[in-house]
Amino acid sequence: MHKLTEFTARNDLDNELAKVVSDILAKAIIENGKASIAVSGGSTPKGFFSVLSQSDIDWSKVTITLADERWVPIGSEASNTRLVHENLLQNKAQKAKFFHLKQGDELTDETLADLNMAARKTLLPLDVLILGMGEDGHTASLFPCSDEIASGLDKKNDAVLMKVQPKTAPNQRISFTFASLITSKNIFLHSCGEGKKTVLTQALNGDDPFEMPIRAFLQHPNLNTQIFWAP
Numbered sequence: 610m611h612k613l614t615e616f617t618a619r620n621d622l623d624n625e626l627a628k629v630v631s632d633i634l635a636k637a638i639i640e641n642g643k644a645s646i647a648v649s650g651g652s653t654p655k656g657f658f659s660v661l662s663q664s665d666i667d668w669s670k671v672t673i674t675l676a677d678e679r680w681v682p683i684g685s686e687a688s689n690t691r692l693v694h695e696n697l698l699q700n701k702a703q704k705a706k707f708f709h710l711k712q713g714d715e716l717t718d719e720t721l722a723d724l725n726m727a728a729r730k731t732l733l734p735l736d737v738l739i740l741g742m743g744e745d746g747h748t749a750s751l752f753p754c755s756d757e758i759a760s761g762l763d764k765k766n767d768a769v770l771m772k773v774q775p776k777t778a779p780n781q782r783i784s785f786t787f788a789s790l791i792t793s794k795n796i797f798l799h800s801c802g803e804g805k806k807t808v809l810t811q812a813l814n815g816d817d818p819f820e821m822p823i824r825a826f827l828q829h830p831n832l833n834t835q836i837f838w839a840p
Protein backbone atom coordinates (compact mmCIF):
# COMPACT_ATOMS: atom_id res chain seq x y z
CA MET A 610 0.00 0.00 0.00
CA HIS A 611 1.12 3.56 -0.55
CA LYS A 612 -0.02 7.17 -0.49
CA LEU A 613 1.41 9.62 -3.06
CA THR A 614 1.69 13.32 -2.21
CA GLU A 615 2.93 15.57 -5.03
CA PHE A 616 4.41 18.99 -4.26
CA THR A 617 4.88 21.85 -6.71
CA ALA A 618 8.30 22.77 -5.28
CA ARG A 619 11.09 20.83 -3.56
CA ASN A 620 11.33 23.26 -0.66
CA ASP A 621 7.63 22.75 0.07
CA LEU A 622 8.26 18.99 0.13
CA ASP A 623 11.33 19.42 2.36
CA ASN A 624 9.40 21.59 4.83
CA GLU A 625 6.39 19.26 5.01
CA LEU A 626 8.45 16.06 5.27
CA ALA A 627 10.62 17.61 8.00
CA LYS A 628 7.48 18.66 9.92
CA VAL A 629 5.84 15.23 9.64
CA VAL A 630 9.07 13.43 10.61
CA SER A 631 9.92 15.71 13.54
CA ASP A 632 6.38 15.32 14.91
CA ILE A 633 6.75 11.51 14.76
CA LEU A 634 10.15 11.65 16.49
CA ALA A 635 8.83 14.02 19.20
CA LYS A 636 5.86 11.70 19.86
CA ALA A 637 8.16 8.66 20.06
CA ILE A 638 10.37 10.46 22.58
CA ILE A 639 7.32 11.24 24.75
CA GLU A 640 6.00 7.68 24.50
CA ASN A 641 9.26 5.70 24.64
CA GLY A 642 11.90 8.09 25.89
CA LYS A 643 13.82 7.72 22.62
CA ALA A 644 13.42 7.68 18.83
CA SER A 645 15.26 6.21 15.86
CA ILE A 646 15.37 7.19 12.21
CA ALA A 647 17.13 5.70 9.18
CA VAL A 648 17.69 8.02 6.26
CA SER A 649 18.99 7.38 2.75
CA GLY A 650 21.90 8.95 0.96
CA GLY A 651 22.18 10.21 -2.59
CA SER A 652 21.54 13.71 -3.94
CA THR A 653 17.84 14.04 -3.10
CA PRO A 654 17.71 14.50 0.68
CA LYS A 655 20.07 17.47 1.29
CA GLY A 656 17.31 20.08 1.51
CA PHE A 657 15.17 17.85 3.71
CA PHE A 658 18.14 17.17 6.01
CA SER A 659 18.80 20.89 6.39
CA VAL A 660 15.20 21.68 7.38
CA LEU A 661 14.92 18.65 9.67
CA SER A 662 18.17 19.59 11.44
CA GLN A 663 16.50 22.81 12.63
CA SER A 664 13.50 21.05 14.22
CA ASP A 665 13.00 21.91 17.88
CA ILE A 666 12.88 18.41 19.37
CA ASP A 667 15.02 16.69 22.02
CA TRP A 668 17.63 15.43 19.57
CA SER A 669 19.68 13.99 22.45
CA LYS A 670 17.06 11.21 22.58
CA VAL A 671 17.24 10.49 18.83
CA THR A 672 19.48 7.95 17.10
CA ILE A 673 20.07 8.53 13.41
CA THR A 674 21.40 5.89 11.04
CA LEU A 675 21.44 5.12 7.32
CA ALA A 676 19.31 2.64 5.37
CA ASP A 677 22.53 1.73 3.57
CA GLU A 678 26.11 2.89 3.20
CA ARG A 679 28.87 2.63 0.68
CA TRP A 680 31.91 0.95 2.26
CA VAL A 681 34.21 3.93 1.62
CA PRO A 682 36.21 6.23 3.92
CA ILE A 683 33.96 8.73 5.68
CA GLY A 684 35.93 11.54 4.01
CA SER A 685 34.99 10.22 0.58
CA GLU A 686 32.53 12.15 -1.64
CA ALA A 687 30.64 8.86 -1.95
CA SER A 688 30.11 8.51 1.81
CA ASN A 689 26.50 8.77 3.00
CA THR A 690 27.88 9.14 6.53
CA ARG A 691 29.68 12.28 5.38
CA LEU A 692 26.46 13.53 3.72
CA VAL A 693 24.52 13.07 6.97
CA HIS A 694 27.22 14.69 9.11
CA GLU A 695 27.45 17.71 6.78
CA ASN A 696 23.71 18.22 6.30
CA LEU A 697 21.66 16.59 9.08
CA LEU A 698 23.91 16.41 12.16
CA GLN A 699 23.96 20.20 12.17
CA ASN A 700 22.07 22.96 14.02
CA LYS A 701 19.76 21.53 16.73
CA ALA A 702 20.27 17.99 15.40
CA GLN A 703 23.96 18.09 16.33
CA LYS A 704 22.88 16.57 19.65
CA ALA A 705 21.56 13.40 18.01
CA LYS A 706 23.41 10.09 18.27
CA PHE A 707 24.63 8.54 15.01
CA PHE A 708 24.78 4.75 14.54
CA HIS A 709 27.69 4.19 12.11
CA LEU A 710 27.15 1.49 9.50
CA LYS A 711 30.71 2.02 8.24
CA GLN A 712 32.94 0.75 11.02
CA GLY A 713 36.53 -0.31 10.41
CA ASP A 714 38.41 -0.66 7.12
CA GLU A 715 37.04 -4.00 5.91
CA LEU A 716 33.49 -5.32 6.04
CA THR A 717 34.45 -8.70 7.47
CA ASP A 718 31.91 -11.32 8.52
CA GLU A 719 32.83 -10.54 12.12
CA THR A 720 32.21 -6.80 11.64
CA LEU A 721 28.88 -7.56 9.96
CA ALA A 722 27.86 -9.87 12.83
CA ASP A 723 28.73 -7.19 15.40
CA LEU A 724 26.78 -4.55 13.48
CA ASN A 725 23.79 -6.85 13.14
CA MET A 726 23.69 -7.46 16.90
CA ALA A 727 24.08 -3.77 17.74
CA ALA A 728 21.50 -2.61 15.17
CA ARG A 729 18.93 -5.17 16.29
CA LYS A 730 19.40 -4.16 19.92
CA THR A 731 19.52 -0.39 19.58
CA LEU A 732 17.61 0.59 16.44
CA LEU A 733 14.73 -1.73 15.62
CA PRO A 734 11.90 -1.09 15.16
CA LEU A 735 12.74 2.24 13.57
CA ASP A 736 10.29 5.04 14.25
CA VAL A 737 11.03 6.58 10.84
CA LEU A 738 12.50 5.19 7.63
CA ILE A 739 13.26 7.53 4.74
CA LEU A 740 13.86 5.63 1.49
CA GLY A 741 15.26 6.95 -1.77
CA MET A 742 14.85 5.34 -5.16
CA GLY A 743 17.34 4.90 -7.98
CA GLU A 744 16.58 5.01 -11.73
CA ASP A 745 16.54 1.20 -11.67
CA GLY A 746 14.00 1.07 -8.86
CA HIS A 747 16.56 0.14 -6.21
CA THR A 748 16.09 1.39 -2.69
CA ALA A 749 18.58 1.36 0.16
CA SER A 750 21.14 -0.99 -1.43
CA LEU A 751 18.53 -3.48 -2.57
CA PHE A 752 19.65 -3.49 -6.21
CA PRO A 753 17.83 -5.57 -8.86
CA CYS A 754 21.19 -6.43 -10.44
CA SER A 755 22.91 -7.69 -7.33
CA ASP A 756 23.47 -11.37 -6.54
CA GLU A 757 22.18 -10.59 -3.03
CA ILE A 758 18.72 -9.35 -4.06
CA ALA A 759 16.92 -12.61 -3.30
CA SER A 760 18.11 -12.68 0.30
CA GLY A 761 17.78 -8.90 0.49
CA LEU A 762 14.04 -9.14 -0.29
CA ASP A 763 13.43 -12.41 1.57
CA LYS A 764 10.75 -11.74 4.19
CA LYS A 765 12.13 -14.66 6.23
CA ASN A 766 15.70 -13.34 6.25
CA ASP A 767 16.44 -12.76 9.94
CA ALA A 768 19.55 -10.68 9.24
CA VAL A 769 19.20 -6.96 9.95
CA LEU A 770 22.16 -5.85 7.82
CA MET A 771 23.84 -7.46 4.83
CA LYS A 772 26.75 -6.98 2.45
CA VAL A 773 25.83 -6.02 -1.12
CA GLN A 774 28.08 -5.80 -4.19
CA PRO A 775 25.93 -4.05 -6.84
CA LYS A 776 26.88 -4.57 -10.47
CA THR A 777 25.58 -1.18 -11.67
CA ALA A 778 26.85 1.06 -8.87
CA PRO A 779 30.31 1.53 -7.42
CA ASN A 780 31.53 0.42 -4.01
CA GLN A 781 30.70 -2.48 -1.75
CA ARG A 782 27.64 -1.62 0.32
CA ILE A 783 26.13 -2.50 3.67
CA SER A 784 22.34 -2.36 3.69
CA PHE A 785 19.41 -3.05 5.94
CA THR A 786 17.40 -5.98 4.65
CA PHE A 787 13.81 -5.65 3.48
CA ALA A 788 12.68 -7.85 6.37
CA SER A 789 14.28 -5.48 8.90
CA LEU A 790 13.11 -2.27 7.18
CA ILE A 791 9.44 -3.29 7.05
CA THR A 792 9.35 -3.34 10.86
CA SER A 793 9.66 0.47 10.72
CA LYS A 794 6.66 2.27 12.20
CA ASN A 795 6.60 5.01 9.53
CA ILE A 796 8.02 4.54 6.01
CA PHE A 797 8.53 7.38 3.54
CA LEU A 798 9.80 7.37 -0.04
CA HIS A 799 11.40 10.73 -0.88
CA SER A 800 12.02 11.24 -4.58
CA CYS A 801 12.30 14.25 -6.87
CA GLY A 802 12.46 15.10 -10.56
CA GLU A 803 10.55 14.20 -13.71
CA GLY A 804 12.87 11.28 -14.38
CA LYS A 805 12.11 9.73 -11.02
CA LYS A 806 8.36 10.34 -11.57
CA THR A 807 8.62 8.14 -14.66
CA VAL A 808 10.46 5.49 -12.61
CA LEU A 809 7.82 5.77 -9.87
CA THR A 810 4.98 5.34 -12.37
CA GLN A 811 6.72 2.24 -13.74
CA ALA A 812 7.17 0.91 -10.22
CA LEU A 813 3.49 1.49 -9.37
CA ASN A 814 2.33 -0.14 -12.61
CA GLY A 815 4.18 -3.42 -12.13
CA ASP A 816 4.39 -6.06 -9.43
CA ASP A 817 7.79 -7.78 -9.69
CA PRO A 818 9.99 -6.58 -6.81
CA PHE A 819 12.99 -8.35 -8.31
CA GLU A 820 12.68 -6.07 -11.32
CA MET A 821 12.19 -2.95 -9.13
CA PRO A 822 12.86 -3.59 -5.41
CA ILE A 823 11.03 -0.39 -4.33
CA ARG A 824 7.84 -2.29 -5.30
CA ALA A 825 8.32 -4.54 -2.29
CA PHE A 826 7.57 -1.50 -0.10
CA LEU A 827 4.96 0.18 -2.29
CA GLN A 828 2.81 -2.91 -2.75
CA HIS A 829 3.18 -4.63 0.62
CA PRO A 830 -0.41 -5.07 1.91
CA ASN A 831 0.45 -4.19 5.51
CA LEU A 832 2.67 -1.16 4.83
CA ASN A 833 1.48 2.37 4.16
CA THR A 834 4.52 3.81 2.42
CA GLN A 835 4.09 7.57 2.11
CA ILE A 836 5.54 8.85 -1.16
CA PHE A 837 6.68 12.48 -1.23
CA TRP A 838 7.48 13.71 -4.74
CA ALA A 839 8.36 17.09 -6.22
CA PRO A 840 9.53 18.11 -9.71
Ligand SMILES: O=C(O)[C@H](O)[C@@H](O)[C@H](O)[C@H](O)COP(=O)(O)O
Pocket residue numbers: 649650651652653654676677678679689740741742743744747748749750
Ligand atom coordinates in the same frame (compact mmCIF):
# COMPACT_ATOMS: atom_id res chain seq x y z
O1 LIG B 1 23.40 4.99 -1.04
C1 LIG B 1 22.55 5.33 -1.85
O2 LIG B 1 22.79 5.64 -3.03
C2 LIG B 1 21.12 5.46 -1.42
O3 LIG B 1 20.79 4.90 -0.28
C3 LIG B 1 20.24 5.09 -2.58
O4 LIG B 1 19.24 4.15 -2.30
C4 LIG B 1 19.63 6.40 -3.01
O5 LIG B 1 18.61 6.78 -2.08
C5 LIG B 1 19.03 6.30 -4.39
O6 LIG B 1 20.01 5.81 -5.27
C6 LIG B 1 18.55 7.68 -4.87
O7 LIG B 1 19.68 8.49 -5.00
P1 LIG B 1 19.54 10.00 -5.54
O8 LIG B 1 18.85 10.76 -4.45
O9 LIG B 1 20.96 10.45 -5.74
O10 LIG B 1 18.74 9.95 -6.82
